[in-house]
Ligand SMILES: Nc1ncnc2c1ncn2[C@@H]1O[C@H](COP(=O)(O)OP(=O)(O)O)[C@@H](O)[C@H]1O
């Protein structure tokens with residue numbers, strides 16, 4: 376399966392979730408390649424940091440910030456169980472290419488009282504891609520969620536009736552994600568039993584159930 380983490384908004388958790396989904400699958404024995412489609416190269420930096428820290432390689436990360444992603448991703452998919460694409464920024468050509476490559480689009484969003492979870496442009500590009508690829512799956516993922524706040528609940532309720540629908544698994548606002556990323560580590564490597572690690576495992580399992 377090719378999963379793309381997309382949202383033209385920055386800072387919503389595309390890279391964080393792409394790394395953790397890949398890492399969780401890798402520890403379950405899956406062969407994963409992560410494509411860093413962002414010219415900023417945060418996933419590539421993370422991978423390099425990991426090497427510097429002497430940590431074992433969990434999955435390969437390659438940089439492919441090009442509009443030809445949809446041609447290269449299926450080729451890479453032949454040698455892997457899953458491909459995870461850490462999405463491009465606001466460039467329509469890149470976004471189109473990622474949408475053409477993907478089997479599943481995950482749109483990380485943060486709880487917000489406004490209905491600005493994904494840009495209208497992003498949803499328009501998704502609708503456009505689905506004309507050609509009606510089998511393309513898409514889901515919102517609620518990230519940085521403070522479970523007991525009214526905003527989180529209201530966002531989840533609003534997105535429940537939304538198309539694309541919301542994943543049941545949500546990821547909390549947890550400082551471990553940011554802290555561990557600095558040293559190239561994933562939350563389950565620090566504490567397998569942490570809330571963050573359990574949330575990632577649940578999200579990964581739910582993604583697995585969507586597999587075509
Ligand atoms: N669930 C979370 N809890 C706490 N911090 C988070 C969480 N998800 C992401 N972050 C932090 O927020 C920042 C932006 O996340 P990032 O994954 O880089 O977003 P994007 O790739 O969409 O720009 C990073 O510093 C990251 O560590």
Ligand SMILES: [Mg+2]
Nearest residue numbers: 389390413417
């Ligand atoms: Mg990023």
